[in-house]
Amino acid sequence: MMELPEAAAMAAQITATLSGKRIAHAVANASPHKFAWYSGDPAEYNDRLAGKTIRSAAPRAGLVEVHADDMVLALSTSLRYLDKDEKPPKKHQLLLSFEDATALVATVQMWGCLACFREGENAGVPDYLEAIKQPSPLSAAFDRAYFSTLFGPDTGTLSAKAFLATEQRIPGLGNGVAQDILWTSHIHPKRKMATLSGAEIESLFGAVKSVLADMVAQGGRDTERDLFGQPGGYITVLSRNTVDKPCPVCGTAIRKEAYLGGSIYYCGGCQPL
Secondary structure, three states: OOOHHHHHHHHHHHHHHHOOEEEEEEOOOOOOOOEEOOOOOOOHHHHHHHOOOOEEEEEOOOEEEEOOOEEEEEEEEEEEEEOOOOOOOOOOOOOEEEEEOOOOEEEOOOOEEEEEEOEEEEEEEEOHHHHOOOOOOOOOOOOOOHHOOOOOOHHHOHHHHHHHHHOOOOOOOOOOHHHHHHHOOOOOOEEEEOOOHHHHHHHHHHHHHHHHHHHOOOOEEEOOEEOOEEOOOOOOOOOOOOOEEEEEOOOOOEEEEEOOOOEEEEOOOOOOO
């Protein structure tokens, strides 16, 4: 799956690199994947896309929205640009071949959305519909007042990780980016939301805004790859790259644990439970 910083980086790169390219041929579902979701019949994607010209792309939470004339692609998978001399991987879920012999390939790792629909139509894809109806945390509309609306009667029983990274309360914010947000706000991933003070909630809101903005500004995280297969410029504090290394603030070894069906990373010194 893709998260907001990488979606923003991918969208900017697609706009800069692919705008004006005309699609010669599209192949969808060449390698069937149990957790690849298409809108409609993927066998019809070539009829929908061949002859269309890429105009622009924009991030929509954890998806990249690509505009090709009157058609829209909503993609939440790994995307790679292939130059003329590069061959696509043997397995892929979507391949757009352009008239200049370059290509865009999408591959699903865990799960992903590969929707294709006419502009103005309902894609029928839940992730996409959620992404477009809520304000982006990168926007001015995602302010302190809006953040307060995310708290409900059951919020207090949730852990900080569950609050940030489940049910797409904040579209595009997943388990990966949540780690540095919680470290920045000095909140342990397992802390129950009911135990957070008013000051800690303020800190959490500020970290959501600032950390995501920083990740986007630096082209995504160093744990993820961009359109050209290069790692992002944001150096993660808490990730698979930093396990057992000293925290840059207090020197405590960064730990990894399994939690809520995934992994959490934390510094026991900066994020006491």
